[in-house]
Amino acid sequence: MANPHPSISQAEQLFSQGLQLHSQGDFARAMQTYEQVLKLAPGHFGALHHVGIVAFQVGNYDMAAGFFRSALAVDPGHAGVHSDLGNAQREMQHIDDALRSYDHALALNADHADVWFNRGVALQAAQRNADALHSYERALALHQGDDQAWSNRAAVLVQLGRHDDALHSAQQALACNPHNIEALSHRGDILLALGRPDEADASYRQALALVPEYADAHYKLGLLLQARGRPQEALQCYDQAIRLHPELALAYKQRAALTRSADDRQQVARFLAGYRQFGKELQDAGRPQSAARAYAAMLELDDADAAIWQLHAQVLNTAARRDEALASIGRALALQPDNASLHLTRGFILRSARRYDDALGSYEQAVALAPRHSETYTNLGSLLDQIGQADRAMENYAQALKLDPDNALAHWNQALVHLRRGDFERGWREYEWRWKAETLSVYKGRRQFRQARWSGREPLQGKTILLHMEQGLGDAIQFCRYAPLVAARGASVILEVKKPLAALMATLPGVARVVVRDEPLPAFDYQIPLMSLPLAFATTLATVPHDVPYLSSDPAKVAQWRARLGERRKLRVGVVWGGNPDNPNDAHRSIPLAVFARIFSDQCEFISLQKEVRPDDQALLDTLPVRQLAGQLHDFSDTAALCALLDLVISVDTSVAHLAGALGRPVWIMAQQPFEWRWLEQGSGSPWYPSATLYRQAQRGDWATVMDAVAADLAGTPYSQLIMP
Template identity: 30%
Template sequence: MSADPRPVLAEAAALLRAGQVDPAIEGFRRAAALAPQVPDVHRMLAMALLQAGRAKEAVQSARALAQLTPSDPHAILLLGAGLLAAGQGDKALTQFDKVIQRAPGFAEAQFQAGNALSSLGRFKEAAARYTRALELDPRAIEALANRAVALSHLKLHAEAMADFDRLIALQPWMPLHLVNKGGLLLEAGDAAGAAAAAEQALAIAPGQVDAQALLGQARLVTLDYDGARAALEQAVETAPVRVDLRVLLAQVLRRQERLEEAIAQCDAALTLDPRRATALFERAEARRAAGDAKGAFADVDAALAIAPRLVEAGVARGYILGDLGRIGEIRPTLDKALRNGPDHPDALFHVAMDDLALGRWAKGWTGYEARARIVPPTYRPLPFARWDGTQTPSALVVLGEQGFGDAIQFARLVPRLAGRGFPVHFQVSAPLVPLLRSLHPDINVVPDLSGIDQTDPGLRWVPLGSLPLLLEADPALWPGAPYLAAEPERANQWRHVREADEFIIGITWQGSTRRDLDVGRSAPLAAFAPLAAIEGVKLVAIQRNAGAEQVDGVPFRSRVLRLDEDFDADGAFLDTAALLQHLDLVVTTDTSMAHLTGALARPGIVALRAVPDWRWGRAGTDSIFYPSLSLVRQALPGDWDGVFATIAEMVRHRVAARAHAAGGDLS
């Protein structure tokens, strides 16, 4: 006779109830060896192994159980659960369907079939199975919760939100329902609603780490970097082994320019999980911002080796190739990223910018609309209906977006709206208001909505960067320059800057202070030395704020005229626009000064990195947007010496030509 397994089985069950899972598993194994034909031994062993996360071993025990009791639907269900936990969703689904064939009213089988379908990405079918489970058992809270998640994946936000609200009403004490709802709100673009849901969850469970993470993500979207960092630092402190939280914190630290700390968080994440592709991707972003393009490229390729379909890494690879000057590889890389994520906003946005750089205007402006969904987005929607380009609103607000240069570049299209029979309000950053009032007498340029009746049902808004798509795709057909003007009285005040026989050049060398935006675009002032060495040339530093301190550190500082601290104090570029009327030339890197110079139709030369921003195209010396500008591109990434040697030669020719025209000889 076989030994009685019941004492061993009872002892193992007691150990399992006490939370001693591994000793319990050993006890169940002894019981199985004593009585291999007893179904309950294999059932309890399989369940304990699942609890311990040992899915492959659980499948073996569940299969032994199913062989002993082939007509028992619970045994088949357990085998399916083991297969699902082992990552074999298709095989698990087969087992769950066997159960449903034998027991059509078995709600748990429908629920688990939904889980298997979700694991396979078949969310529409999964939602149908969860619905069937709820029909069989209306109290199946887990089926309701999982259906809400499946509906979220299907972008059926209203239906998913209804499920989340029902869950919250049924279980108001469960913070996870609020967290899931907040995640859906964040995906739908409602960062404020997501933050509110996270805060409600934290009020219920102050240490709920997913709620802390959600709050950090919501604050990141609204550009509250300090608040985002505080929430995510709490999350990391609460769950220091959660790699995903460290990656999120690294993203916030990078956006705050705390690059060493961002890289340290990524390093810590990779110590915990060396194959975490998202940590490699985020470290690549931080290294790129720190000027380490080669290190960034190594990281992004390592990320893609682990996760070839990681769209963010594919997009990053595209622009890092630009940093390295490998222009021919950019588009194939971006196209591959887009194939992996056809609706991914970053992929759509970067492919669109490449299309624009190549002059594919109609396609480019269509894809450019994806900028509204990137994180952070380039603008925040206004609280009334958006204009589609065909309606005749009672009034239209054109919402400025992105940086000063973007506002100046696209502003020329706003007057196209004048005379259409409705008032046009152009809302821009307050410092730009005085300059942009020179656009058109019928355009009301404002810093905010305070003077606009937002209750008017006919009021509409449109983002500035969408005007090319709605009005005119081809920049060759846009209103020509000049389309901005300096104030006449202010221009007269700057006549004194010109002295006889001097060739006066305004110079700007530093763009955005955000290193992740300014990679490779700014040049050191020292690179302008060849211009200072040209006889008869006077340099005027029209650089403001960051970078202006470099004047004190260059050997030719005595050749550079500096402007007073109150220059442009009463409005961005007001004094600059006036000064430019008296300069022979502007030489600038890719900054808003290039756009201002072009918009005023003043002569300028733009020094560009090897693969510049889309608006300067991929080749050539002319700008389709600004005919008065000449473009000089790096032959190799980082080679400013070659760029400024070329510019110096161009300046010598201009100086000589002017001297010849005047009948003198300044060469």
């Protein structure tokens, strides 16, 4: 007899395969398998739970929390998932939320030792030491052999001033597990507090004998050696601790203090040179918090060096610590008030803090101090363009290029203005300077190929060409439209994109093969980045390829979504209010959910197309009339299939807006001031997407007026005008 539910049987088989891969530590393939399960059975509890577990294990705690919530929507009585959600919330420093999740778990099963332990960790992080002690004791009552619970209990007892009891707990932890390095470290702390330094020294060294990379033990041993009058050994311990754990702020301070007290100028000079290099390495590695600690340690020794204060300010700004950054650049300017570079840095920090008028003053001061410096005009021009003074911006770019015709950033900034004004001929040409502008992320991610770059002039008949993604997901969706035009020249087209786009791009006409980025490439004769194709085809406003739709949805996935969504009783509207938070422009383009929410009403069925919801939005979202399907949107082909069943998409300027436009679906796009170049300077339509309607900010930062207009238009739009088949 045939299986009446083949997809369910197949889902269970896949889930078993996923569990096996997961147990082998193959997280990537396990995740892929679990996602295949969810495509067949979107409400599969085990798959939802285990996707969350994998996400947690790889450090994506926000994603993990989302899947744990989805699992709890299927089975709200599962204590383990409540506990897992609490762990994810704790890692994101949402301690109150974590405690509520642990309490939910314990209400379902009070004999769960791990939950009591995790609850203790959260309480300890919140410095609620008495409550943490109670939780650890409950955990130990259920599992006396838990060495980590004994160790954490010891640390809490130290905070409560109960050193004798703490020593007993540390000893108990080591009796359970002699290799518990945290317990050895805690025992050293306790012995030192009890006036037993020799035993403390031995405990720290025992921990390091087990794990030489244990930075905390190096630091604590350094403190002990410094207190015992052995400064050179202490310095070695601090240096080792900092190399192993650059975030260990106290080690920097102790190291600097010890160097300063030695009154050895050569040693101080060596320290400053070494830590300047170390700070730069951390900065280049994308670790601004650690770099800030290195520079702060330098300032402990020399607070009269404006250059160090400037470095300190720059990394603090990168870490979004604006007030501290401004304080540091202020110290630098107090030392060198006529240094144009310092004024530029101050302007950049103020601009990052959205204090544009103040930033303008700093940039103008830099120009006044360095009128022959091309970079000052480039920065001033960029800010002027951002605040809506494009003509003045172009004047400054022209001056920058007069001083330095090879100023790549000035060329590229000019391109953005030309393109926004519809002057595509000059815009595309200047846009190519992105490959020489060293501060741009696209430059840092540039690729080197031995194959020649196609310029648009070389014959392609019988050739194979690689079109490769260079910037964001939305950019790839917008400019992949050129692939059929390239194929029409007689070429075999290979399209390389990031994995979330791969299945969607397989629907693009003219593409012989889609390759996922970072996978091996087949042989090809020419290559070109996607966003250089408009120049290769000499695109003007009149010749923008607008054969839309050029992407399509998978009919099988559309059928699955149709079954999940049920009968349509009112207008179906997909919504996106926030983009990728890592995008430098996200603070300007994303809309606070509380403001976006004014469009919601009973008139429509609203469906969230957000792949990930920020924790700050989740609580509000749960109160709104919006269907949440994030756990079922695995890639853009899933979102495309869902869009096929929507009558309208309302989105900020993000990849989903491009997807809806490329599919030919009605899409209303909210555009921020200054307008992104692809939406031009004015008008409610787009040459790129005929189905798009633009809602433009009249004033920078004013989303409330925009959303009022969207809400009014939505309320006044007849159902029949938007309804899609």
